[in-house]
Amino acid sequence: MSLDPRSHLHLLESESIFVMREVAAQFERPILLFSGGKDSILMVHLAAKAFAPAKIPFLLVHIDTGHNFPETLEYRDWLVAKHGAQLHVGSVQASIDAGRSTEEPGPYPSRNRLQTVTLLDTVAELKADAALGGGRRDEEKARAKERFFSHRDRFGQWDPKNQRPELWNLFNGRKNPGEHFRVFPLSNWTEMDVWQYIAAEDVPMPSLYFSHRREVVLRDGTLLAKSPHNGLLDGEEWEEMTIRFRTIGDATCTGATLSTASTLEEIIAEVAASRVTERGGRHDDKHSEAAMEDRKKQGYF
Amino acid sequence: MDLLRFSTAGSVDDGKSTLIGRLLYDTKSIFEDQLEAVEDASRRRGEGYVNLALLTDGLRAEREQNITIDVAYRYFATPKRKFIIADTPGHIQYTRNMVTGASTAELAIILIDARNGVLTQSKRHGFISSLLGIPHILVAINKMDLVDWSEEVYDRISAEYTSFAEKLGVDDMTFIPISALKGDNVVDKSANMPWYDGSTLLHYLEHVNVGAHRNLVDFRFPVQYVLRPHQDYRGYAGRVASGSVRPGEEIVVLPSGRRSRIASVDTADGSVAEASAGDSVALTLEDELDISRGDMIVRPLNLPSVGQELDATICWTSEEPMKPGTQYWVRQTTREVRGFISKVVYRIDVDTLHREEVEAFELNDIGRVHLTAAKPLFFDRYQLNRETGSFILIDPHTNATVAVGMIRGNVRHEVDLRGDGEERQTSPDVVWEGWNIALAEREERNGHKAAVLWFTGLPGSGKSTIARAVESRLFGSGGQTMLLDGDQVRHGLNGDLGFSDQDREENIRRVGEVAALFYRQGCVVLCTFVSPFRQDRDRARALVQEGRFVEVFVDTPLEECERRDPKGLYARARKGEIAHMTGISSPYEEPARPEIRVQTVGRAVDTIVEEIVEALRARGILPAGD
Numbered sequence: 001m002s003l004d005p006r007s008h009l010h011l012l013e014s015e016s017i018f019v020m021r022e023v024a025a026q027f028e029r030p031i032l033l034f035s036g037g038k039d040s041i042l043m044v045h046l047a048a049k050a051f052a053p054a055k056i057p058f059l060l061v062h063i064d065t066g067h068n069f070p071e072t073l074e075y076r077d078w079l080v081a082k083h084g085a086q087l088h089v090g091s092v093q094a095s096i097d098a099g100r101s102t103e104e105p106g107p108y109p110s111r112n113r114l115q116t117v118t119l120l121d122t123v124a125e126l127k128a129d130a131a132l133g134g135g136r137r138d139e140e141k142a143r144a145k146e147r148f149f150s151h152r153d154r155f156g157q158w159d160p161k162n163q164r165p166e167l168w169n170l171f172n173g174r175k176n177p178g179e180h181f182r183v184f185p186l187s188n189w190t191e192m193d194v195w196q197y198i199a200a201e202d203v204p205m206p207s208l209y210f211s212h213r214r215e216v217v218l219r220d221g222t223l224l225a226k227s228p229h230n231g232l233l234d235g236e237e238w239e240e241m242t243i244r245f246r247t248i249g250d251a252t253c254t255g256a257t258l259s260t261a262s263t264l265e266e267i268i269a270e271v272a273a274s275r276v277t278e279r280g281g282r283h284d285d286k287h288s289e290a291a292m293e294d295r296k297k298q299g300y301f
Numbered sequence: 302m303d304l305l306r307f308s309t310a311g312s313v314d315d316g317k318s319t320l321i322g323r324l325l326y327d328t329k330s331i332f333e334d335q336l337e338a339v340e341d342a343s344r345r346r347g348e349g350y351v352n353l354a355l356l357t358d359g360l361r362a363e364r365e366q367n368i369t370i371d372v373a374y375r376y377f378a379t380p381k382r383k384f385i386i387a388d389t390p391g392h393i394q395y396t397r398n399m400v401t402g403a404s405t406a407e408l409a410i411i412l413i414d415a416r417n418g419v420l421t422q423s424k425r426h427g428f429i430s431s432l433l434g435i436p437h438i439l440v441a442i443n444k445m446d447l448v449d450w451s452e453e454v455y456d457r458i459s460a461e462y463t464s465f466a467e468k469l470g471v472d473d474m475t476f477i478p479i480s481a482l483k484g485d486n487v488v489d490k491s492a493n494m495p496w497y498d499g500s501t502l503l504h505y506l507e508h509v510n511v512g513a514h515r516n517l518v519d520f521r522f523p524v525q526y527v528l529r530p531h532q533d534y535r536g537y538a539g540r541v542a543s544g545s546v547r548p549g550e551e552i553v554v555l556p557s558g559r560r561s562r563i564a565s566v567d568t569a570d571g572s573v574a575e576a577s578a579g580d581s582v583a584l585t586l587e588d589e590l591d592i593s594r595g596d597m598i599v600r601p602l603n604l605p606s607v608g609q610e611l612d613a614t615i616c617w618t619s620e621e622p623m624k625p626g627t628q629y630w631v632r633q634t635t636r637e638v639r640g641f642i643s644k645v646v647y648r649i650d651v652d653t654l655h656r657e658e659v660e661a662f663e664l665n666d667i668g669r670v671h672l673t674a675a676k677p678l679f680f681d682r683y684q685l686n687r688e689t690g691s692f693i694l695i696d697p698h699t700n701a702t703v704a705v706g707m708i709r710g711n712v713r714h715e716v717d718l719r720g721d722g723e724e725r726q727t728s729p730d731v732v733w734e735g736w737n738i739a740l741a742e743r744e745e746r747n748g749h750k751a752a753v754l755w756f757t758g759l760p761g762s763g764k765s766t767i768a769r770a771v772e773s774r775l776f777g778s779g780g781q782t783m784l785l786d787g788d789q790v791r792h793g794l795n796g797d798l799g800f801s802d803q804d805r806e807e808n809i810r811r812v813g814e815v816a817a818l819f820y821r822q823g824c825v826v827l828c829t830f831v832s833p834f835r836q837d838r839d840r841a842r843a844l845v846q847e848g849r850f851v852e853v854f855v856d857t858p859l860e861e862c863e864r865r866d867p868k869g870l871y872a873r874a875r876k877g878e879i880a881h882m883t884g885i886s887s888p889y890e891e892p893a894r895p896e897i898r899v900q901t902v903g904r905a906v907d908t909i910v911e912e913i914v915e916a917l918r919a920r921g922i923l924p925a926g927d
């Protein structure tokens with residue numbers, strides 16, 4: 001399917017492809033971070049388009065918390081096979097076993113935060129000089145000032161006060177040994193754009209995004225799904241509801257939304273009417289107003 | 302749904318954050334949880350109302366200092382359009398941020414606090430917007446509620462700003478009186494200002510013409526990456542910087558100069574019939590050429606300028622001051638070469654627009670420099686092509702982007718327009734020997750004087766028709782003549798030039814030189830060129846003896862030229878297909894005192910020819926009574 005050349009989706013696609021090609025041209029060992037969520041699925045789709053008929057020149061890297069929905073892993077392996085891509089899995093469990101990170105206290109801990117250590121270790125192990133991520137500026141306030149090419153020092157840290165000016169289409173990816181870049185080709189997309197594009201291009205999506213029946217529990221305003229990594233606390237009970245996921249991440253903290261949207265069109269209608277951000281369903285963002293910014297400084301996605 | 306990128310700039314407290322918050326809020330681009338967070342924050346700060354400004358300020362450091370310090374990007378959409386806002390701080394120490402935000406914007410909103418009127422800062426924002434080539438400027442006169450919704454205040458500020466902006470050469474400027482806080486004229490029409498009958502701010506944003514900054518004529522394709530999946534496929538990946546491309550078209554690759562044809566224009570969804578400015582595609586060629594990143598694919602008859610010594614306006618973006626003579630990396634399109642600042646011409650005081658002499662630039666300084674590159678760059682003037690006219694400088698040690706620049710052209714050694722033409726730019730090592738046979742002897746033999754008849758006028762004014770008829774008439778009666786016209790020289794001598802202002806200038810310079818040679822040979826040389834710029838024509842005039850340069854102004858009104866439209870150019874220009882069409886989107890400077898002025902409307906060519914011949918006799922160029 002090809003898009004109307006004047007449409008915003010065409011412009012966004014073209015821009016993202018441009019950025020990905022810049023990465024392939026400017027870096028020696030670029031990786032593409034694949035979380036299994038819709039943004040990283042879109043990234044793989046765009047990367048395939050950017051380099052066709054050649055293969056995607058980025059190693060796909062999944063930072064695996066070990067807390068996955070089985071559908072995510074199935075979809076991941078299918079996608080990797082479909083594109084003939086290479087996959088590397090960085091395991092949070094392995095970081096914990098090696099004493100590099102410590103599981104958070106409490107029952108059914110989230111491992112979202114622990115991804116940072118594993119990610120940085122993986123970047124170092126692979127000697128990656130650029131890591132492509134699916135971050136969007138509309139997701140969260142601290143991201144609004146993020147560059148397409150975001151420089152990270154030798155400790156993987158981001159310095160929001162010392163970013164390189166980014167003008168026109170001129171991306172400066174020069175760096176010293178040991179430093180790397182995070183690159184965000186989807187910077188200018190909104191959640192709505194992503195869904196509209198997925199619908200227009202007919203990108204196959206994992207079933208988790210569509211409405212289905214599932215056992216969940218309501219905790220601190222978040223609907224958590226039943227899984228081996230999620231159990232009940234005192235006084236809680238599983239309840240079967242009709243839900244879908246707006247984002248997919250660590251199963252212990254990704255909240256579901258009550259929804260009957262079972263087609264892309266219905267999802268778009270729902271997103272258009274929605275009055276809560278997609279991260280509103282993420283348990284871990286609520287900790288503090290500046291939570292995201294703090295995590296990013298330390299090297300979070 | 303299409304896309305509009307705009308920037309916003311305002312002084313602290315003009316209400317910029319409130320306006321953006323209002324736009325996001327009223328277009329329902331704010332989610333409940335975001336709103337809740339802002340309500341919480343407002344309450345914690347002891348504010349009695351929901352501070353919409355808090356929606357848009359990002360980083361913690363800024364929140365603590367109560368100011369916005371970097372460019373922040375915001376998104377919202379209406380059913381008509383998607384919008385990307387580059388929200389930039391307005392203070393002088395953030396000039397580089399304003400420049401950044403403006404670099405991709407098609408429209409700038411400049412906020413003015415109605416109580417304060419036009420401040421230095423508002424002028425600075427206008428200057429930067431025009432410098433970065435933003436085609437539309439929207440001046441939002443805010444806080445009208447605090448000046449009793451006064452039409453008089455609005456008129457005064459609009460008039461004052463208009464007179465300032467005339468100096469900047471901004472094409473399209475609109476004024477809207479608003480109250481960001483109360484919402485008047487932002488999304489809904491204000492009941493408080495019945496005297497204002499223009500559109501609301503959002504309505505304007507939804508309807509302003511997008512894409513005006515794009516150059517749709519000059520095809521430029523900087524090669525970004527080479528796709529080589531197997532022996533049988535070699536695709537040059539990149540984004541069309543300007544113009545468009547189709548299979549079958551002849552191309553030339555720079556810098557090698559090798560020619561070929563486009564075999565296909567490929568996307569992942571298959572080959573397409575055409576790609577135009579902004580499209581990411583891969584081109585395949587009919588011949589196997591050695592092409593790599595940093596090369597540029599263009600058309601043989603529409604080449605960019607080429608040069609190593611560039612005249613540019615730059616903004617210094619680094620805390621480290623400029624060190625003239627130090628090497629930097631120059632990134633322009635996908636090309637990267639070494640270069641250095643060879644001369645600081647002047648710095649512009651962005652508040653007064655005065656030029657100042659300085660040794661070097663510091664953070665946020667804007668001014669004009671000469672940049673010397675180690676290898677040639679292929680470019681167009683920034684004002685004609687943002688994509689090929691922009692560059693950045695990178696410090697090779699820190700890797701920081703230390704400056705951003707806009708190319709004005711190749712460095713030119715000044716031409717002395719007053720002299721008799723002998724003081725011109727010359728090639729080194731050429732010693733002037735004087736002509737072998739004196740012009741007077743040639744004229745003696747020809748029976749008439751040598752002269753250059755320079756026909757100027759709008760496209761379609763009738764220059765060529767008239768000049769051809771005049772030449773036939775002179776040649777028929779035994780004269781020595783030569784006719785030079787635009788199309789003909791562009792096929793050969795000037796085949797390497799495009800239609801940028803700069804290339805047009807060079808085109809005319811060369812034609813002037815060639816005309817001068819034929820003149821020396823004793824000819825009556827007839828030149829037919831639109832030659833819109835007075836200065837270029839004067840330069841050609843300076844190359845021949847006084848009294849022998851006859852400027853013939855073919856004075857046909859624009860409406861008539863457009864009605865005739867012999868090559869269909871006006872129609873295309875009106876459709877926006879030709880970016881710099883003289884008379885439509887590019888100026889034509891009428892001759893102030895042409896030797897001959899001819900009117901064409903309703904007149905026969907023969908009559909006009911007789912009129913010109915008569916004038917030449919009167920000037921002693923043709924013998925009397927011929």
Ligand SMILES: Nc1nc2c(ncn2[C@@H]2O[C@H](COP(=O)(O)OP(=O)(O)O)[C@@H](O)[C@H]2O)c(=O)[nH]1
Pocket residue numbers: 311312313314315316317318319320354443444445446447479480481482483
């Ligand atoms: N009365 C009135 N106050 C306004 C208006 N717009 C903004 N303000 C107030 O002006 C102050 C500065 O606004 P803010 O948006 O933070 O300005 P910024 O520094 O340009 O982002 C705040 O107290 C706003 O409430 C307006 O249209 N009318």
